[in-house]
Structure formats: C-alpha cells, structure tokens
Amino acid sequence: MSEITCYCFNVEKQRVIAAIEGGCSSLGEIKNLLGVTGNCARCQPDIELLLEFYLKFPKPPAAAD
Numbered sequence: 001m002s003e004i005t006c007y008c009f010n011v012e013k014q015r016v017i018a019a020i021e022g023g024c025s026s027l028g029e030i031k032n033l034l035g036v037t038g039n040c041a042r043c044q045p046d047i048e049l050l051l052e053f054y055l056k057f058p059k060p061p062a063a064a065d
C-alpha cells in the first residue's frame with residue numbers, strides 16, 4: 001500500500017512522484033493533472049517538497065542491458 005499524500009483526493013505519493021518524473025515541473029501542473037491541493041491544500045507543503053527533491057535529484061535513466 002502506498003502512502004497517501006493528498007487525503008482530499010486520495011492521491012498516493014507514488015502518483016505525485018510519477019507526475020514529476022513524467023514532466024510536471026510546477027505545483028500548478030501537478031494540481032491540473034491530479035487535483036491535489038484543490039480542497040484544503042494541507043498537502044501543498046508535502047507536494048512542494050517532493051517537487052523540489054525530484055527536480056533536484058531526478059531518477060537516473062535505466063541502464064541498458
């Protein structure tokens with residue numbers, strides 16, 4: 001079971017990370033894609049931290065075998 005980041009819209013942390021890895025580079029883009037922060041916005045600081053971290057340390061490309 002994945003950790004929930006946005007309880008209002010039942011969005012798991014992994015979905016936010018996947019959105020960032022898929023090209024979202026701002027809170028607005030993630031909000032538009034997943035709906036997060038659209039109600040109480042208590043999840044906003046956590047999403048901003050995820051954005052900051054995963055934009056600074058992107059997942060390395062998969063090694064070719």
Ligand code: FES
Pocket residue numbers: 005006007008009036037038039040041042043044
């Ligand atoms: S927890 Fe994300 S909008 Fe409320």
